[in-house]
Amino acid sequence: MTHATSNGGEGGRSAVYLGGLRTPFCKAGTDLEDVHASELGRVPAEELLLRLGVRPEEIDEVIFGNVAQPIDSANIARVIALRTGIPVETPALTVHRNCASGLEAITIACERIRQGEADLILAGGVESMSSIPLVFHKRAARKFFSLARSRSALARVGALARFRPSDFRPVIGLEKGLTDPVCGLNMGETAETLAREFGIRREEQDRFALESHHRALRARESGFFGEEIVSLYAPPTYAPVAEDVGPRKGQSLEALAKLRPYFDRRHGTVTVGNSCPVTDGGVAVLLASEEKARELSLRPRARILSWAYRGCPPHRMGLGPVFAAPVALDRAGLRLSDIDRIELNEAFAAQVIACERAFASREFAERELGRSEAVGELDPARLNVNGGAIALGHPVGATGARLVLTLVHELERSGLSKGLATLCVGGGQGGALVLERCA
Numbered sequence: 001m002t003h004a005t006s007n008g009g010e011g012g013r014s015a016v017y018l019g020g021l022r023t024p025f026c027k028a029g030t031d032l033e034d035v036h037a038s039e040l041g042r043v044p045a046e047e048l049l050l051r052l053g054v055r056p057e058e059i060d061e062v063i064f065g066n067v068a069q070p071i072d073s074a075n076i077a078r079v080i081a082l083r084t085g086i087p088v089e090t091p092a093l094t095v096h097r098n099c100a101s102g103l104e105a106i107t108i109a110c111e112r113i114r115q116g117e118a119d120l121i122l123a124g125g126v127e128s129m130s131s132i133p134l135v136f137h138k139r140a141a142r143k144f145f146s147l148a149r150s151r152s153a154l155a156r157v158g159a160l161a162r163f164r165p166s167d168f169r170p171v172i173g174l175e176k177g178l179t180d181p182v183c184g185l186n187m188g189e190t191a192e193t194l195a196r197e198f199g200i201r202r203e204e205q206d207r208f209a210l211e212s213h214h215r216a217l218r219a220r221e222s223g224f225f226g227e228e229i230v231s232l233y234a235p236p237t238y239a240p241v242a243e244d245v246g247p248r249k250g251q252s253l254e255a256l257a258k259l260r261p262y263f264d265r266r267h268g269t270v271t272v273g274n275s276c277p278v279t280d281g282g283v284a285v286l287l288a289s290e291e292k293a294r295e296l297s298l299r300p301r302a303r304i305l306s307w308a309y310r311g312c313p314p315h316r317m318g319l320g321p322v323f324a325a326p327v328a329l330d331r332a333g334l335r336l337s338d339i340d341r342i343e344l345n346e347a348f349a350a351q352v353i354a355c356e357r358a359f360a361s362r363e364f365a366e367r368e369l370g371r372s373e374a375v376g377e378l379d380p381a382r383l384n385v386n387g388g389a390i391a392l393g394h395p396v397g398a399t400g401a402r403l404v405l406t407l408v409h410e411l412e413r414s415g416l417s418k419g420l421a422t423l424c425v426g427g428g429q430g431g432a433l434v435l436e437r438c439a
Contacts, residue, residue: 013289015110016300017435020124020285020405021048021230025393026245032280033130034235037066038073040282040398041080041126047230048284049084049122052298056085060118062092063109065101065125066397068132068177069094076126086122096397099345099423100309100431101125102283103400107307107433109287119292125402126282127395132177134170143167174278180427183315187426188263191270191348194318198354202269205349206256209274209390212346216247216387224386228409246277247391274349279393283401300438302408302419306331307433309425318351320430321422322358323368326375328420328432336376339434340416343403344378345423346388355424386410399423404433411437 021044026032032040041064049056062084064077073079078092086092097104102125109121136144140163147159179186185193194200219225220243231242261268262275293300308327312319321344329336336359346352356378358364365371386406389399403421411419422432 012114013116013291015113015287015304016290016293016438017302017304017404017408018286018288018293018298018300019048019052020228020283020401020408021051022228022283022398022402022405023232023281024229024241024244025279025281025395025402026241027393028130028278028280030245031241032128032234035128035232035280036073037070037126037128037131037282038076038079038083039232040128040280041076041124041284042083043232044230044282045080045084045122045124045284048286052286054120054286054296054298057087058120058296059086059090059122061090061109061112061121062086063095063105063121063123065095065097065103065105065400067096067098067101067127068129068173068397069096070128070131071133080126081122084122097309097429097431098426099347099394099396100400100425100429101397102402103404103421103423103431103433106285106287106401106404110304110307113287113289120286120288122284122286123401124282124284125398125400127397128280129174129278129395130280132174135173136170137167140167178426180314180317182427183313185315186263187317187347188270188275190315190317191275191350192264192268193315194354195269195350197316198357200269200350200353204353205269205274206253208349208353209256210251210253212384212387212390213248213251214387215385216244216391217249219386220244220247224409224413228405244392246279246393247387270348270350274390276347276389276394279395281393281395281398281402283398283405285401285405301412302435302437305434305436307431309429309431312428312430314428317426317428318347318354318424319358320424320428321355321432322364322375322430324430324432325420325422326369326371328434332434334418334434336378336420339418339420340382341385341407341410341414341419342378342383343407343419343421344383344388345394345399345403346384346390347394347424349390351424352388400431404435407435408437
């Protein structure tokens with residue numbers, strides 16, 4: 001499919017970003033645990049259209065990313081669209097590229113606009129990781145099916161007699177979903193792989209995590225996140241939820257140092273403190289052709305210049321940004337040194353630090369990327385300046401869209417021009433998008 005690697009700047013029309021909103025990001029099992037994933041999309045989508053003065057019937061298509069698709073909302077983008085008031089004749093598409101699903105929704109939208117297939121698209125991503133189900137083994141499922149088909153009391157007794165205690169031990173869906181079926185490692189174990197490969201010490205990871213919290217707290221206190229978050233009222237009490245749950249005011253190196261390694265108990269360095277939390281949240285953004293923006297009298301806030309997706313070995317999935325970002329930069333005619341702000345998803349501190357070293361390594365560029373020089377330095381002063389997923393959380397289907405939303409917001413706040421949003425993708429991929437703030 002062409003959208004997977006297309007360059008938004010090659011021919012055709014430009015796609016522009018008109019605005020975006022998100023829900024608060026909350027750790028699974030906390031404030032948003034009883035909010036349906038579709039509601040995590042509807043709330044920011046509806047509010048975004050209201051704030052921009054866009055009528056639902058103006059929307060040409062709705063595209064949302066989602067990973068753990070609810071069994072009662074298989075095409076969740078369609079549910080979000082209809083509950084937002086989008087007309088029934090407007091098509092809706094749910095996309096799934098693991099952690100890059102929200103970014104994929106945006107880049108598909110850009111491709112549709114570039115090709116002239118649409119003028120105005122509502123895109124984004126949602127994830128309710130609280131709602132990822134427990135599942136039964138197939139042998140147990142067969143027994144339940146047999147019980148349901150029983151037509152007499154005797155048959156039901158016989159079906160029940162075949163159950164064993166082990167049949168009632170569920171498989172944890174989240175645990176299975178975060179384990180790669182090809183390399184056999186869960187995502188935390190892939191971070192341990194990178195920590196060993198790049199010689200990343202535990203203290204480095206903890207310091208990175210602490211800085212993520214500090215930056216996120218400063219951004220919150222300055223009102224930065226208040227401009228991109230829309231409150232929602234969560235059951236069962238319907239009390240307003242207005243802030244991200246993850247950033248910790250009392251976080252310290254001492255507290256982080258006390259945490260035991262989680263994925264490799266004996267020799268590991270990756271802990272729950274230097275990893276992103278499992279999170280619920282949703283993001284909605286509006287993308288348009290420049291012509292449509294003028295027609296609606298809406299000011300484009302950013303122009304999408306390019307994007308790219310690339311694969312890498314699944315056991316080194318955290319290096320995905322190093323494979324995808326150079327391609328997106330090449331397509332935009334830019335170098336990493338031209339980029340003013342970078343949003344790189346913090347799946348794990350070890351993963352981001354590994355990316356920093358790989359980006360700056362000429363040897364890595366020659367051996368892995370077929371390039372004669374290093375991609376460039378990830379300047380900490382330009383990287384995740386308002387914190388990242390270690391503090392804010394990583395609702396997997398929504399994060400890619402959140403990176404773009406925060407990136408545009410930060411470029412506007414700082415008066416800067418060019419930005420890169422990039423992230424690693426479970427299964428061994430990377431995604432990257434380059435944009436430019438509209439003056």
